[in-house]
Amino acid sequence: MPDQLIFAMEVVANGLMTGVMYALVALGFVLIYKASGIFNYAQGVMALFAAMTLVGIQEGRVPFAHLINATFGTEIHHLPWHSVPALLAIALTVLVMIGLAWFVQKVVFHHLVGQEPIILFMATIGLAYFLEGVADLMWGSEIRTLDIGLPQGINTIIDETTFNWFGYGFFIDNLDIVAAIVAAVLVAGLVAFAQYTKQGRAMRAVADDHQAALSVGISLNFVWILVWSLAGFVALVAGTMWGAKSGVQFSLSLIALKALPVLMLGGFTSIPGAIVGGLIIGVGEALFEFIVSSNDIFGAVFGFTLNATENWFAYVLALIFLVFRPQGLFGEKIIERV
Amino acid sequence: MKKLTTMVMAGVMASGPALADLVIPDLSYRTGAYAAGGIPFSDGYQDYFNMLNQRDGGVGGEMFRIIECETAYNTERGVECYEATKGEGALVYQPLSTGITYQLIPRATADGIPLHTMGYGRTSAANGEIFSNVFNYPANYWDGASVIINALLDENDGSLEGQKIVLLYHNSAYGREPIRTLEVLSEQHGFELVQLAVDHPGQEQGNQWLTIRRERPDYVIMWGWGVMNQVAVQEAANIRFPMENFIGNWWAGAEHDVIPAGDAANGYRALNMNGLGDMPVFADIQTHVHDAGLAAGDGSNLGSVLYTRGMYAAMLAAEAIRVAQEMHGVAAITPAMMRDGMEALEMTAARMEELGAPGIGPEFSVSCSDHGGTGMAAMQQWNASEQEWVTLTDFIAPDDAVTQPLIEEDSAMFAAENGIEARDCAM
Amino acid sequence: MFYREAGDFKTSYAADNQTFPIAFDRYRYYFVLFIAIAVIPFVVNEYWANALLLPFLIYAIAAIGLNILTGYCGQVSLGTGGFMAVGAYATYKLMTAFPGLDMVTITFLSGFITAGVGVLFGLPSLRIKGFYLAVATLAAQFFLVWLFNRVPWFYNYSASGQINAPERTMFGLAVTGPNAEVWVKYLFCLFFVILLAWVARNLTRGTVGRQWMAIRDMDIAAEIIGVNPLKAKLTAFAISSFYVGISGALLFSVFLGAVEVGEAFGITKSFLVLFMVIIGGLGSIFGSFAGAAFLVLLPVALKVLGVDTLGWPTDIVAHFQLVIVGGLIIFFLIVEPHGLAQLWRLAKEKLRLWPFPH
16 A cells, blocks of 8 residues: 555656646636636637747748648748747747737727627637638648757656655656746746736736726727737747647647636636646546556455546536535636626 | 528539549548548558559559548548548548448448458458458458567567556547457466556546556557557657557557657557558659659658558559459449459569569458458567668468457447348358 | 518417417428428438438537527536437437337437436536536536446447447338438438427427526526526426437437447537537527538538639648638627527518618
């Protein structure tokens, strides 16, 4: 049994790391929901779009090459240069994401001000399809390798330290550690931005009360473009971290589904909620899977084991929390009046 | 509004003239979660037929007409594609999806159109007495599982006693296929089998690989497809699992599966049912198709693993057409003749040499009762510095004594459930 | 000119309350029914039935079901795919366990089983609301799919976990299996569509429907005027799941014939049906049909136009398809947030006054 305990500790440590990765995706949702009441289903596709754009720019690909070649019978694939420095490519991608935010606000949500939340939600689903199609048309649907020099593989220091302590070396992926640091910096940056800059304060004012913010001269339009840009930036970070793990391809957009239980748990309106929710979900699902798939624990009691439970357990866990706290752990209390 | 659209579309559909060609539908998927595997296969499949058109004027004087239809790996789109193309006189279907295959087995059988599910689909379709119109030569999943174990037996001086082998599988019909075979084999050879499922799409395998790290298996066998492969290779590298002990099946052994992991993927092994390398047929495709600007896709996949497999599939179809033409003495064959041709197909080393593809596959012949070929497959290994797959072994034979009873059992169950009478192949 | 109520006098409450109070509407409805029942079965070919009509009819049932829950009762659900899977697997188990049972009974039984499961997953709706509920229904979606994937009993221990619909006949004609004639399949589905649409229409304008709508518009207010939220919400979940279950049963047994749960009833299916409801129009039976027709026809129409007519590569067409579907969803929402049904209503309003609008 002590063995199992040590293993469980390793599982928890890794669950925390996975939780950070979930929280990274969930952050983007929270930003937009808080400021505009839009539940942005397209966040996952934005991560895919950002990662594809980053790789595309880095490799010097011509956007829409396949379409151009098919239409005009040309044979272009690459720009004259074949690699762009990672930092420059990231900067360019950020610009693209800001452009996207402007486009989304101007073309879509500008026309949907004041609509019911479900309509806005639907619009983001439409946007998800649209962006996915555009991303495929721009960069093609093959797998791309994202390489901006992030470390990967087992962290030897943790491995050796824990080996000395327990006689069993824990596995922690270097990439996950980087992701955790990046997430911490990101959250600190976002909080600082919201607290100490004029634009950040405007953003908080809008999140509090649209009408009041409007009446003191804050441009809603500007704030919304700002939060979509920020969400785009968060999507880029999330897309980069996940893309480094698996290569950049279609399935990246499905990470949105991993963020939904996190949001339910943490509340749609709370940044700390996204982080805590992510950690709880990450640990919860990893631990549950560890217990029910283990022959020595679950199997010893029930005589059978279960596996591949991650997909639904996160939702069920969130559901159980919600029954007791319908607005999520950190969500604003829902007050209903007739 | 619906009726109007209906009429417009009926007009559009009727306007395409029906030509007396050899119609080959290509149910491809160039979008969606599995596009990375679908694109090279479809490129190879189409390029080969186009090459025959350009170089030889088709087969037996009849030109090929390829109808590509995008399924996005979705069964309902697959059904739509099937229904849309079968009226054109489609000779053979190659859907490259286990889900779509299961849809098409009853439909194609009722319509009398042969189905070639090359190394995928329903394994027990190898029993031609039950599945008259379905062919899965040259190899099927149960053969694949047996080949891997045979190869491992070879490396371990004939005994896997006491070894621990993990099966990491895609949690779908496809991924579950090898389980039964491996269970039988584990009893027979005394190794311990640990099964780990990965849910679609397989973006996350942290827990599975932690388990593998704890269990310290001697080998990990993977039945994966799509993003699951890339993530698994990366995770294996992360936990420093010895890559040469990590073995994929033939759908988990393409370039795009290992390239994202970079140098860390070096040494990863996988099965392959087709040979690789510099074959004369590639030069013909280059001159007659790619240089003529007729390449399917962007032409960048020539010679890759899945491209070669797609081309091999096309080659087997073209050969079956040739056989059918000889058998029936007509050039414009029907799907029923095509079926006869596939059933009488014989691939010899000499013939493969003639076709410009020496060693592309094992020698095999198809018969009325055996639609599955020999089931032989080769082991290949990834060389990260050269960025290429290296074929390690000759084609290795599976253990028919294990797979054959399983095939009999599963096909008998299918026949009973669906009220199918076994054909008498002795006649 | 034809479309007006002038001269169409009602002399009883029943006549005044009928579904189609305008004579022209009524005749059009009978005409559509006549075409659907007496003309289409004789002219339909395999492509039209298998690629368009069957999916349209089957998705229309699912859309009506979800519309009852989301459009009438205001509970957003993303668990449709999971509930369809319940219907499909219930049908499979019943078909293989009782080979003698006829398909209509089996399909209805599957509906009832799904209704039971639906009520179970509807319980949290008493506490959880709005988007939180939508995400909570995803728990049903993922759990049910996982369950059917993992427990071999559901797929009769077959090697691959796929389920196949064996051949079953009614009145000596094969309804399921590869040898079933398309017109039989078509009529079989049509029977359910007409029956269920008729029931739904009449439910939604009766007491139950009014309770649902009261809950949708504001549940606290509804509670105060004496609507029991427990009963209203759970009946909505039960009846909605009943419809969705039947749709899943037909999708498996009549249309597809073989199903793999993760692929056929995945999360994308839930979204697809939700799109149908929203594009068609929330809270409208006609909207459910319009939405289903739109989303079944659109991809095929785009494919025919792009690949067969313009000769573009299939992948570019597929990518454009995404762009166009996404663009159209946004366009519709901006132009008419209440869906195709609202456009239809507006058109009818205009027609009533035409040609003298003032």
